[in-house]
Amino acid sequence: EAQVTQNPRYLITVTGKKLTVTCSQNMNHEYMSWYRQDPGLGLRQIYYSMNVEVTDKGDVPEGYKVSRKEKRNFPLILESPSPNQTSLYFCASSFARQTYNSPLHFGNGTRLTVT
Amino acid sequence: TQLLEQSPQFLSIQEGENLTVYCNSSSVFSSLQWYRQEPGEGPVLLVTVVTGGEVKKLKRLTFQFGDARKDSSLHITAAQPGDTGLYLCAGGRGDSWGKLQFGAGTQVVVTP
Numbered sequence: 484e485a486q487v488t489q490n491p492r493y494l495i496t497v498t499g500k501k502l503t504v505t506c507s508q509n510m511n512h513e514y515m516s517w518y519r520q521d522p523g524l525g526l527r528q529i530y531y532s533m534n535v536e537v538t539d540k541g542d543v544p545e546g547y548k549v550s551r552k553e554k555r556n557f558p559l560i561l562e563s564p565s566p567n568q569t570s571l572y573f574c575a576s577s578f579a580r581q582t583y584n585s586p587l588h589f590g591n592g593t594r595l596t597v598t
Numbered sequence: 599t600q601l602l603e604q605s606p607q608f609l610s611i612q613e614g615e616n617l618t619v620y621c622n623s624s625s626v627f628s629s630l631q632w633y634r635q636e637p638g639e640g641p642v643l644l645v646t647v648v649t650g651g652e653v654k655k656l657k658r659l660t661f662q663f664g665d666a667r668k669d670s671s672l673h674i675t676a677a678q679p680g681d682t683g684l685y686l687c688a689g690g691r692g693d694s695w696g697k698l699q700f701g702a703g704t705q706v707v708v709t710p
Contacts, residue, residue: 518700523607523702524702525700525703526686526688526700527700528697528698528699531697541697575640586646587643587688589640589641590640591640592638592639
């Protein structure tokens with residue numbers, strides 16, 4: 484089954500404790516992206532990657548890191564989480580060619596709480 | 599600042615009624631996508647419109663892209679409880695590959 488898999492689904496952590504949210508897709512998509520979703524603000528892009536070893540900042544990259552060493556994986560790293568990073572996070576992927584036309588396939592989200 | 603403004607933010611209607619959701623911007627987009635998101639899940643693509651003035655139909659859902667490619671609308675005819683969800687529009691621009699902008703969403707609730 485074609486899917487984007489995020490782990491974990493729920494995560495509660497404390498300020499400053501490094502964490503990684505994993506994302507994997509099995510559709511051979513070149514493009515992958517991370518979003519955070521907050522009430523009233525919708526989905527805001529954190530980072531995206533057009534292909535292996537190619538990443539770029541989205542609209543809200545501060546406090547986050549990403550890497551794209553393999554095509555299928557795109558982990559999101561919070562080196563020192565803070566309470567304002569409490570949010571619902573989504574990973575998404577699509578074919579890179581005509582990205583703005585290609586449908587984004589989303590994972591089921593990771594709800595992160597930073598205390 | 600939201601590049602794409604959606605209205606209304608919340609819509610509650612009875613089964614059988616019609617509804618329209620709007621997505622507006624001051625920017626021109628190469629394409630507009632509409633997604634629906636249900637609780638506990640990621641958004642799922644409903645449609646992509648790419649040509650100014652384009653109208654697409656998906657059963658009881660009608661999507662329109664404005665002539666100037668700055669706005670779009672989603673119209674649902676005879677809404678059903680299964681149409682309940684968060685409707686999101688997303689705009690893509692050819693001059694910024696990878697940066698898909700989302701609106702804040704319209705929460706639609708259809709009661710039996």
